[in-house]
Amino acid sequence: MAKLVLIRHGQSEWNALNLFNGWVDTKLSEQGIQQARKAGEMLAAEGIQFDQAYTSVLTRAITTLHLALEEAGQLFIPEAKSWRLNERHYGALQGLNKADAAEKWGADQVLQWRRSYDVLPPLLTEQTETVEVLGKTYAAFDRRYADVPEGELPFGENLKVTLERVLPFWASNIEADLKAGKNVIIAAHGNSLRALVKHIENISDDDILKVEIANGQPWIYDFDADMKVADKKIIGE
Numbered sequence: 001m002a003k004l005v006l007i008r009h010g011q012s013e014w015n016a017l018n019l020f021n022g023w024v025d026t027k028l029s030e031q032g033i034q035q036a037r038k039a040g041e042m043l044a045a046e047g048i049q050f051d052q053a054y055t056s057v058l059t060r061a062i063t064t065l066h067l068a069l070e071e072a073g074q075l076f077i078p079e080a081k082s083w084r085l086n087e088r089h090y091g092a093l094q095g096l097n098k099a100d101a102a103e104k105w106g107a108d109q110v111l112q113w114r115r116s117y118d119v120l121p122p123l124l125t126e127q128t129e130t131v132e133v134l135g136k137t138y139a140a141f142d143r144r145y146a147d148v149p150e151g152e153l154p155f156g157e158n159l160k161v162t163l164e165r166v167l168p169f170w171a172s173n174i175e176a177d178l179k180a181g182k183n184v185i186i187a188a189h190g191n192s193l194r195a196l197v198k199h200i201e202n203i204s205d206d207d208i209l210k211v212e213i214a215n216g217q218p219w220i221y222d223f224d225a226d227m228k229v230a231d232k233k234i235i236g237e
């Protein structure tokens, strides 16, 4: 039986400010750092021995993985990073305050953008766009995306599109490891993990709207030999 642990990164500086984050590369807040360490302690208490780690190319997820594995005494395991595990790309909403957006466009529209399966956010138009927040300029894209296949670089995604770009990596790496009996840990993001959870648990397009994944709370799945979920628990709730 192989185990899969999903961890959403600890609170980011932009989560704390209630800003749309998406692909903007923000850091963990102090609280986020503590949440990541706590997740590692809880995983150590579970006694899980990991064989492989995966994360996105965004700092908040990578840092969370490293802090958690350090606490669990398993920083030595192999790790791979992929843009396919990045947060859903929030398009032109990136850097905006979520409460301000709800006032401007209405709470229901913002809920659809944030949680629906197939409503797209307003899209970016140029690869060179930047986001200005509190006097700092953030690039929408940089050289870490140089290997993204032609035409696949997103300018804004809904959960459906996010799932479509996560799935090839799931099949080629994560599922392949689990089938080989390896225990896998993934540190990623609220919406890239919601997409994975939808796939793993076969959740309907409507019901996925209600699924929330909290910062730093590990979701632990046990898979049987046929890749069916034999057990699932969320720790630290």
Ligand SMILES: O=C(O)[C@@H](CO)OP(=O)(O)O
Binding pocket: 015, 019, 020, 021, 022, 023, 087, 090, 114, 190, 191
């Ligand atoms: O801002 C974001 O990128 C995500 C996750 O932090 O936000 P939301 O929960 O609104 O999808």
